[in-house]
Amino acid sequence: xxxxxxxxxxxxxxxxxxxxxxxxxxxxxxxxxxxxxxxxxxxxxxxxxxxxxxxxxxxxxxxxxxxxxxxxxxxxxxxxxxxxxxxxxxxxxxxxxxxxxxxxxxxxxxxxxxxxxxxxxxxxxxxxxxxxxxxxxxxxxxxxxxxxxxxxxxxxxxxxxxxxxxxxxxxxxxxxxxxxxxxxxxxxxxxxxxxxxxxxxxxxxxxxxxxxxxxxxxxxxxxxxxxxxxxxxxxxxxxxxxxxxxxxxxxxxxxxxxxxxxxxxxxxxxxxxxxxxxxxxxxxxxxxxxxxxxxx
Amino acid sequence: xxxxxxxxxxxxxxxxxxxxxxxxxxxxxxxxxxxxxxxxxxxxxxxxxxxxxxxxxxxxxxxxxxxxxxxxxxxxxxxxxxxxxxxxxxxxxxxxxxxxxxxxxxxxxxxxxxxxxxxxxxxxxxxxxxxxxxxxxxxxxxxxxxxxxxxxxxxxxxxxxxxxxxxxxxxxxxxxxxxxxxxxxxxxxxxxxxxxxxxxxxxxxxxxxxxxxxxxxxxxxxxxxxxxxxxxxxxxxxxxxxxxxxxxxxxxxxxxxxxxxxxxxxxxxxxxxxxxxxxxxxxxxxxxxxxxxxxxxxxxxxxxxxxxxxxxxxxxxxxxxxxxxxxxxxxxxxxxxxxxxxxxxxxxxxx
Numbered sequence: 001x002x003x004x005x006x007x008x009x010x011x012x013x014x015x016x017x018x019x020x021x022x023x024x025x026x027x028x029x030x031x032x033x034x035x036x037x038x039x040x041x042x043x044x045x046x047x048x049x050x051x052x053x054x055x056x057x058x059x060x061x062x063x064x065x066x067x068x069x070x071x072x073x074x075x076x077x078x079x080x081x082x083x084x085x086x087x088x089x090x091x092x093x094x095x096x097x098x099x100x101x102x103x104x105x106x107x108x109x110x111x112x113x114x115x116x117x118x119x120x121x122x123x124x125x126x127x128x129x130x131x132x133x134x135x136x137x138x139x140x141x142x143x144x145x146x147x148x149x150x151x152x153x154x155x156x157x158x159x160x161x162x163x164x165x166x167x168x169x170x171x172x173x174x175x176x177x178x179x180x181x182x183x184x185x186x187x188x189x190x191x192x193x194x195x196x197x198x199x200x201x202x203x204x205x206x207x208x209x210x211x212x213x214x215x216x217x218x219x220x221x222x223x224x225x226x227x228x229x230x231x232x233x234x235x236x237x238x239x240x241x242x243x244x245x246x247x248x249x250x251x252x253x254x255x256x257x258x259x260x261x262x263x264x265x266x267x268x269x270x271x272x273x274x275x276x277x278x279x280x281x282x283x284x285x286x287x288x289x290x291x292x293x294x295x296x
Numbered sequence: 297x298x299x300x301x302x303x304x305x306x307x308x309x310x311x312x313x314x315x316x317x318x319x320x321x322x323x324x325x326x327x328x329x330x331x332x333x334x335x336x337x338x339x340x341x342x343x344x345x346x347x348x349x350x351x352x353x354x355x356x357x358x359x360x361x362x363x364x365x366x367x368x369x370x371x372x373x374x375x376x377x378x379x380x381x382x383x384x385x386x387x388x389x390x391x392x393x394x395x396x397x398x399x400x401x402x403x404x405x406x407x408x409x410x411x412x413x414x415x416x417x418x419x420x421x422x423x424x425x426x427x428x429x430x431x432x433x434x435x436x437x438x439x440x441x442x443x444x445x446x447x448x449x450x451x452x453x454x455x456x457x458x459x460x461x462x463x464x465x466x467x468x469x470x471x472x473x474x475x476x477x478x479x480x481x482x483x484x485x486x487x488x489x490x491x492x493x494x495x496x497x498x499x500x501x502x503x504x505x506x507x508x509x510x511x512x513x514x515x516x517x518x519x520x521x522x523x524x525x526x527x528x529x530x531x532x533x534x535x536x537x538x539x540x541x542x543x544x545x546x547x548x549x550x551x552x553x554x555x556x557x558x559x560x561x562x563x564x565x566x567x568x569x570x571x572x573x574x575x576x577x578x579x580x581x582x583x584x585x586x587x588x589x590x591x592x593x594x595x596x597x598x599x600x601x602x603x604x605x606x607x608x609x610x611x612x613x614x615x616x617x618x619x620x621x622x623x624x625x626x627x628x629x630x631x632x633x634x635x636x637x638x639x640x641x642x643x644x645x646x647x
Contacts, residue, residue, distance in 0.1 A: 037437040083620065092436040093352055097581060098623045100574055104616030112609070221570060225448065228441055263456035270445040270452075277442045278430040
């Protein structure tokens with residue numbers, strides 16, 4: 001493998017990896033405050049891209065993206081308020097089925113609103129053929145946008161959880177819901193906030209990736225599976241581990257192309273998910289004893 | 297007696313519907329009704345696994361596809377170029393191959409449908425055990441995701457291999473001659489016999505499953521569903537029960553896949569899709585989880601409506617909406633309360 005090819009694969013892997021990581025973090029944020037795996041997580045990414053594309057007809061690009069992210073955050077909050085907030089300690093099976101139902105409804109609504117066509121936002125800088133050279137590889141500047149925006153998001157999230165009151169409240173809910181309630185934290189509001197937050201980061205990722213990976217009504221499921229793989233791979237609940245796991249999965253996928261045909265790419269990453277679930281369900285970086293205490 | 301009353305009603309309903317279509321000259325309903333029967337077979341199998349053993353599977357369309365695709369591939373693949381292969385000639389000597397001519401008159405050799413069916417079921421059992429052993433150790437979200445992952449892998453493999461027709465699927469699958477004069481095929485003339493065959497299989501499956509859940513096994517499964525740890529402590533081999541239930545329901549799905557593929561004369565990748573698996577889960581949930589008759593009733597009703605195109609382009613959306621509404625407002629299922637209460641009332645009057 002030449003150096004050019006190597007760095008080409010490397011950059012592709014990092015690009016996809018960081019997107020998976022964002023979806024994985026979205027899973028983790030909701031899981032931490034509720035103990036629920038939100039199967040509709042991928043749909044937020046799809047909605048972000050799709051809404052931004054529609055908004056771009058009337059608004060300049062940055063405003064369209066901001067509007068899309070805010071709108072998807074609103075949808076996230078609505079989903080939580082309508083379907084989850086008022087349930088009294090629902091069983092895991094019930095929550096799985098409800099979130100799957102939500103993801104189907106969102107996807108079908110998108111199909112009827114936007115149709116089956118493949119759409120995309122315009123490139124943020126330049127156009128399809130603009131390239132920059134990095135380590136011998138030729139990539140679109142959009143790749144740098146994706147990596148940059150996602151990295152900033154990850155950093156901003158970790159600062160948010162560490163240094164703001166809302167972030168600390170959410171951390172408290174994640175650590176112990178009952179204790180958090182006793183300290184005067186409204187856990188219900190924190191759950192709504194966590195849905196908004198994970199919808200928002202998903203939507204933003206959906207916007208920046210749209211020019212290179214395109215947006216279509218059914219991209220959500222695939223992303224959700226990858227995001228879940230990443231969340232498990234890193235150890236459910238841990239956001240920083242999800243970033244490492246996301247990069248790992250992205251790199252495995254992009255380098256696998258040099259060994260097996262592209263058609264098997266998804267099968268590989270899902271086999272990895274199954275292998276992790278069977279062999280190390282607490283994740284690569286997780287702690288087994290801590291994982292045993294969590295509810296699945 | 298109590299156990300066999302619904303079964304008798306089912307048989308009466310099967311015969312009644314056929315007579316009704318004959319009397320009203322609406323025999324065209326028999327085709328969707330036959331397809332519905334095969335989908336119902338998957339659903340009652342999944343109901344045993346989800347409702348009684350309490351293990352969710354979001355990958356049952358995968359087993360359906362394994363049965364359908366293998367059977368279709370073996371009965372349509374021309375083996376003439378491989379006739380020198382020792383394995384193929386061994387199969388030929390055992391009488392497992394059928395020799396004939398294709399529509400252009402050249403030699404065409406394919407696997408005999410019975411052999412193909414046996415092979416498909418065998419593969420399903422092996423796969424179900426191989427997947428079931430590790431997967432059933434998982435719980436909750438992990439189990440759901442792992443079975444979903446399995447379903448997606450089957451779907452991706454069906455799309456990736458030229459052998460399985462990639463996006464086109466496999467067509468021109470020959471009929472499946474079960475007995476002289478009885479063949480599983482979409483022939484116009486055998487519509488009535490196929491209707492009875494399909495629903496007869498459903499009735500047989502229901503009889504077996506109803507007996508199963510009223511036996512020692514069924515009580516063990518209920519204990520597992522209630523509290524797995526407690527069941528284990530009372531001496532129930534929970535891992536084995538769960539695994540065997542998983543395999544039984546996988547085989548039911550696979551058999552349904554094999555028969556429906558021969559009936560339709562083909563299979564496409566959408567049969568392996570995630571939406572199919574989710575749809576099966578939805579129907580079991582609507583029927584009330586631990587309620588075989590509820591699952592069968594709702595399965596027959598919703599499938600026939602869907603196959604007749606009553607939901608139009610909102611087909612998937614309808615199932616999604618049903619899932620949410622049922623799980624939010626009636627997690628015991630639509631028929632869970634009313635149907636069993638009605639049955640009890642009827643029975644009490646009979647005594």
